Structure formats: C-alpha cells, structure tokens
Amino acid sequence: MKKLLLSTFAICLTSLVVIGQTYFSEDFEAGFPADWSMDGGWVYSDAADFGSAYFAPDEHTQFIGVNDDALGNGVVSDGRVVTSDIDLTEATGTILLEMESYFGNGDYQGLDERATVYASTDGGMNWELVGDLEDQAGFEWRKVTVFLDNYAGQVIQLAFDYTDGDQWNYGWAIDDITIGAPTIVRDASIALGAGSFINGGLIGVDAEVAGVIANAAIEEITSIDVNWSDGTNTYTQSMTDISIPFNSSMPFTHPDVFTIVDGESEIDVWVSNVNGMGDDDDTTNDASSLSISGVTPNPNKAVVVEEATGTWCPWCPRGEVFLQGMSDRYGKHFIGIAVHNQDPMVNADYDGALTSFPGFTGFPSVIHQRTEVLDPSEIEMPSVEDMLDNPPAILTVGVAYDESTRDLDVSVDINFMMDVSGEHRLAVILTEDGVTGTGAEWGQANNYSGGGFGPMGGYENLPSTVPAEDMVYNHVGRELIGGYDGVMGSVPETAVAGDRHPYFFETVTVDAGYNTNNMHVIALLLDDDGEVVNAVSSTMEEAIAQGLAFPVSAEDVYRNDLADVFPNPASEKVNIELALATSSDVYVEVYNAVGQRVAANDYGKMSGNNIIPFDVANFASGMYTIHIKLDESLITKKISVQR
Numbered sequence: 001m002k003k004l005l006l007s008t009f010a011i012c013l014t015s016l017v018v019i020g021q022t023y024f025s026e027d028f029e030a031g032f033p034a035d036w037s038m039d040g041g042w043v044y045s046d047a048a049d050f051g052s053a054y055f056a057p058d059e060h061t062q063f064i065g066v067n068d069d070a071l072g073n074g075v076v077s078d079g080r081v082v083t084s085d086i087d088l089t090e091a092t093g094t095i096l097l098e099m100e101s102y103f104g105n106g107d108y109q110g111l112d113e114r115a116t117v118y119a120s121t122d123g124g125m126n127w128e129l130v131g132d133l134e135d136q137a138g139f140e141w142r143k144v145t146v147f148l149d150n151y152a153g154q155v156i157q158l159a160f161d162y163t164d165g166d167q168w169n170y171g172w173a174i175d176d177i178t179i180g181a182p183t184i185v186r187d188a189s190i191a192l193g194a195g196s197f198i199n200g201g202l203i204g205v206d207a208e209v210a211g212v213i214a215n216a217a218i219e220e221i222t223s224i225d226v227n228w229s230d231g232t233n234t235y236t237q238s239m240t241d242i243s244i245p246f247n248s249s250m251p252f253t254h255p256d257v258f259t260i261v262d263g264e265s266e267i268d269v270w271v272s273n274v275n276g277m278g279d280d281d282d283t284t285n286d287a288s289s290l291s292i293s294g295v296t297p298n299p300n301k302a303v304v305v306e307e308a309t310g311t312w313c314p315w316c317p318r319g320e321v322f323l324q325g326m327s328d329r330y331g332k333h334f335i336g337i338a339v340h341n342q343d344p345m346v347n348a349d350y351d352g353a354l355t356s357f358p359g360f361t362g363f364p365s366v367i368h369q370r371t372e373v374l375d376p377s378e379i380e381m382p383s384v385e386d387m388l389d390n391p392p393a394i395l396t397v398g399v400a401y402d403e404s405t406r407d408l409d410v411s412v413d414i415n416f417m418m419d420v421s422g423e424h425r426l427a428v429i430l431t432e433d434g435v436t437g438t439g440a441e442w443g444q445a446n447n448y449s450g451g452g453f454g455p456m457g458g459y460e461n462l463p464s465t466v467p468a469e470d471m472v473y474n475h476v477g478r479e480l481i482g483g484y485d486g487v488m489g490s491v492p493e494t495a496v497a498g499d500r501h502p503y504f505f506e507t508v509t510v511d512a513g514y515n516t517n518n519m520h521v522i523a524l525l526l527d528d529d530g531e532v533v534n535a536v537s538s539t540m541e542e543a544i545a546q547g548l549a550f551p552v553s554a555e556d557v558y559r560n561d562l563a564d565v566f567p568n569p570a571s572e573k574v575n576i577e578l579a580l581a582t583s584s585d586v587y588v589e590v591y592n593a594v595g596q597r598v599a600a601n602d603y604g605k606m607s608g609n610n611i612i613p614f615d616v617a618n619f620a621s622g623m624y625t626i627h628i629k630l631d632e633s634l635i636t637k638k639i640s641v642q643r
Contacts, residue, residue: 040079065173425486
C-alpha cells in the first residue's frame with residue numbers, strides 16, 4: 001500500500017518579491033490558453049476534480065497540473081506544458097518568473113520526482129534548464145521564483161516539465177504565472193521553527209532561540225542583527241561576514257538563551273540593520289513572536305509518545321527533532337520512543353502493532369498515549385495537558401541483570417494513588433540511545449536539506465541523505481517485554497488507594513548487539529482500552545540500582561549477598577541460607593511468574609549462619625521469586641521448580 005507522507009512542518013522561505021513592471025501573466029481563469037500545448041499527464045482542472053488520496057492541493061480556483069498519484073501504480077505521467085511566445089524585448093536588468101506551485105517532492109520509496117522549468121529562444125528547438133523546484137517544494141501552495149535575467153531583450157518560450165521517476169509518485173500543480181521586474185531589492189525575513197522551543201517547557205529549563213533567516217530579495221545579505229526580547233531585556237547578535245543569496249536561507253542559534261519561568265512569557269524576535277543599512281525594503285516579515293508557558297507537571301506523571309519512523313523516510317527527521325525537543329524541555333515527564341520500520345533497527349512486533357493502530361496512515365506519525373495519531377509537530381499541547389493529570393498509580397521499575405548471560409529480570413511495583421477497578425495491564429519496553437551502524441541502509445533520508453522547509457533541528461544543514469557515519473539514533477524501541485498490549489492479570493482488577501502490587505516479568509535475554517549502558521527500561525500502565533494512563537522511564541543503571549520489586553518502603557536496600565538458595569532447580573524443598581552479622585527480623589515471601597504471592601512466613605529474630613528449609617512440593621512447575629525482608633535490607637532470589 002502506498003504510504004502517505006504527512007504534510008510537513010514547513011515554513012515557506014521562498015520569495016515574496018513584489019513584481020513592479022509586468023511583462024507577462026497567466027492565471028488560467030479564462031481556460032487553458034489555446035496557443036499553449038500540454039502532453040503526458042498534464043490537465044487543466046480545479047482542486048475538487050484534481051485531488052486524490054495522497055495528492056490533494058487546496059482550493060486555488062483554476063490551474064494546470066499532473067496528478068501522478070491519481071493515475072495509479074505503474075502509470076508513467078511524464079510530460080510538459082509549453083507556453084506560446086513571451087516577449088521580453090523591452091525587459092532589462094533583473095527579470096523574475098514567479099508562480100504559485102504545489103509540488104511536494106515526495107520521492108516515494110526514494111525514487112526522484114522532478115518539477116523543472118526550461119526556456120527556449122528558438123521556438124522550442126533547444127531548451128535550457130532555468131529552474132529546478134527541489135529546494136522550493138512543499139505539500140502546500142507556495143510562491144516560487146526563477147531568474148530569467150539572461151533572456152532580457154529576447155522572445156522566449158517556457159516549458160514546465162514533470163517526471164515521476166518511474167514510480168507511483170505524487171505530482172505538480174501550477175497557477176498564477178507572472179514575469180516581471182522586482183520592486184523590492186533588499187529584504188530579510190525571520191522564522192522560528194523546530195530548532196527552537198515551541199510552546200513551553202519545565203520551569204527553569206534553558207531554551208534556545210533558533211530559526212532561519214531568509215533572503216527574499218535580489219541583494220545578497222552579508223550582515224544582519226538578530227534580536228530577541230522578553231519584554232524586559234533585549235539581546236542582540238550581530239552577524240557579519242555571512243552570505244545569504246537571493247531565495248536562500250541560513251540557520252541561526254542566538255547565543256543568549258531564555259530561561260523558562262512560571263506562567264506565560266511573550267518572546268519577540270526580529271532582524272535589523274540588514275547589510276548595515278537599517279531597515280530593509282519590506283519590514284512586514286522582519287519579526288516573529290511566540291508565547292512560552294512554564295509548566296509544573298504532576299511529579300508522578302509521564303506521557304508516552306511512540307513515533308513511526310525509518311531511515312528511508314525523508315520526512316522522519318521531523319519526528320526525531322520533536323521527540324528530542326520534548327525530552328529536553330520536559331525531562332522525565334515525556335517519554336519518546338522511536339519505532340523503526342523497514343530499516344536495521346526494526347522490531348517487527350512493535351512496528352506491526354504501531355502501523356496497525358486505528359487511524360495510522362503513514363510516516364512520520366506519532367501515537368500519543370495510545371489514544372490518537374498525530375503529526376510530530378502536534379504532540380506538545382496534548383502531552384502537557386496529560387502531564388498535569390493525577391495518575392491512578394505510581395510505577396517503579398527495577399531489574400536484575402546478569403552481564404555474563406545478558407539475562408534480564410524486570411519488575412514493576414505499582415503504588416495505587418486512587419481506587420481502581422476494571423482490567424489494567426503492565427507492559428515494559430526497552431529503548432536504546434546512541435545507536436549507530438554502517439552501510440547505506442543506516443543513512444537517513446532528509447527532505448529538510450538546504451533549508452527550503454525551514455529549520456529542523458540542524459537537518460537543514462545536512463545532505464539529502466545523511467551518511468551513516470554522521471547519524472546517531474536515539475529513543476530506539478528495541479524490545480517489547482510482555483507484548484505491545486501488556487500482560488493480562490499483571491494488575492489487580494480492583495485496588496484501593498495505598499495498595500502496593502509488584503509484578504515480575506519473564507526473564508528476557510538482551511541482544512548482544514545492544515549497549516545496555518545506553519538503554520532505558522520503560523514501564524507502561526494500560527487501561528482496559530489499551531491507553532497509557534501512566535508510565536515511568538529509568539536508565540538501565542537506575543533500574544539495576546533500584547533492584548527487583550518488593551512491597552516495602554523505598555528506604556530499604558538490597559543485600560542479595562547475604563543469602564543463597566539451593567538446590568536450584570528444586571522439586572520438593574528449597575534451602576535458604578542466610579549469613580547475618582547482626583540480629584534481624586526475617587520475613588519471607590514467594591511470588592510466581594505473574595506476580596502473585598503464593599507463600600509467606602515470618603521467622604522472627606535470627607542471627608549468624610542459618611539454613612531455612614522452604615517447602616515447594618505443592619508449587620506448580622515454573623519460575624518463582626523469593627523475597628526476604630531483613631529489618632531495613634531486602635534480598636531477592638530466583639528459583640525454578642521442576643517436576
């Protein structure tokens with residue numbers, strides 16, 4: 001099935017040059033010009049009749065276009081539209097072709113669809129390439145510009161050429177063509193984007209002011225001031241010895257950061273002193289502003305966002321940038337997981353579950369709290385709203401890890417904060433940061449290259465395919481423990497506030513290719529609809545230090561070195577050997593593999609070396625966890641009962 005590349009988080013950086021003297025114009029409102037020609041898949045249409053499932057331009061009255069998506073798989077729609085003669089014999093100086101264009105440059109499955117413009121001075125015998133829209137693309141109507149200075153004093157024809165790359169691709173539409181001389185010579189514009197903060201963050205977090213400066217006029221920008229103010233203080237960065245040609249852009253990160261404070265803050269950002277000459281010719285695009293909210297989340301609440309991504313997906317850098325930005329600003333309260341598809345980091349079960357989620361249409365998408373499908377740029381507001389809620393329970397995750405065998409035991413301790421009824425489940429996910437690899441399949445496709453779609457966390461400065469050696473992948477979903485939907489029976493059907501419940505997952509063996517030093521252990525509490533109602537993420541180091549769950553206070557410490565159990569496996573009896581330096585109260589509990597307590601005994605005060613026999617004759621075959629409470633110390637041991 002063809003996968004939808006969702007509309008980009010794009011800031012139009014193409015020219016807004018005002019045409020003064022006009023040499024030629026065509027808006028197609030009177031029909032397709034009789035002295036023009038078209039072939040291939042080109043048609044004269046409007047949005048209602050032209051659009052299809054994956055290529056649907058917004059309303060733009062009458063226009064011309066080719067819809068490769070609508071023609072279906074296996075159909076080649078290559079073709080061109082050729083104008084009649086265009087008289088530029090009276091034109092001098094700078095000549096600009098401007099038009100409204102809808103070209104996504106989708107390059108489905110990596111095969112290149114192209115939208116190009118050619119000019120001819122000999123009646124179409126020979127053609128010269130004058131414009132390639134690869135860097136002026138976007139799934140929205142946008143004004144694009146082509147220089148025609150070389151054709152001053154001549155009569156020309158133009159050809160608008162579309163090729164689909166021999167793939168079932170998307171298409172191109174054109175409207176409102178104008179050729180003329182510009183009235184604006186010097187014009188800088190500023191846009192804030194995903195490289196900057198979005199709507200808020202935790203109080204006290206430092207947020208960068210970052211974005212893109214674009215040149216929307218013909219004079220090259222060689223120096224500029226970038227300013228921002230919080231209403232009290234103003235900070236200025238003077239940028240000199242720079243080069244931003246016409247219709248190009250340059251990213252910036254202001255050296256002065258904004259520290260997020262409680263409540264709403266209004267931030268104004270603007271450019272000034274363009275080329276040392278004060279205001280430019282168009283001051284309407286010199287400034288931008290945004291409101292920043294300082295957030296104080298519920299201290300016990302975290303939200304989970306799972307991103308559908310892949311190295312092959314050219315829009316997926318957007319997902320990585322927004323996940324990382326949210327993690328940076330909201331810390332432990334935001335848990336982002338990158339679920340890879342058709343690349344070396346894929347987990348087939350996880351990928352299959354995510355792409356089967358109701359409403360999922362394509363990459364990149366995110367599943368928010370397993371409640372809804374969103375674009376990565378939309379995740380902040382619903383996440384913040386959920387961070388403020390009171391969770392039904394607090395989760396604590398702990399592990400026991402054997403480095404020699406790479407066997408991992410995981411437990412989740414549930415501390416109920418309110419009365420709960422109905423089916424709930426626990427699931428655990430292992431993620432890894434700092435993942436790298438070699439080979440072409442590890443390179444990241446990147447449609448943000450060149451900055452034509454605005455700032456995107458630095459990807460605008462990287463090539464269209466970022467080489468493997470330059471890519472580091474974070475938040476990678478590695479392992480589902482307990483399955484995507486969690487384990488049935490892992491949570492009591494009824495509980496009251498103050499109840500504690502430990503659950504112990506079956507032992508898993510961590511893949512030898514994973515770096516446990518970079519891994520996180522994430523526990524999810526799911527309700528009866530499968531939605532996430534709370535979560536917690538711990539580094540592997542933190543989870544090992546926490547140790548496996550035991551239903552006692554957080555002040556207790558693990559001392560597994562004080563005990564041993566034998567024989568193991570056992571069939572009738574297990575001996576618990578204790579070496580106690582001081583007198584301690586000894587209390588023993590045994591839990592089965594699904595976290596149910598099956599036995600308990602209070603042995604009172606004991607000291608020195610002791611052997612406690614424990615009867616397991618009535619236990620079913622399987623794995624069990626023995627918890628031993630010694631005053632303020634805890635001991636956890638695994639045993640196997642075999643018949």
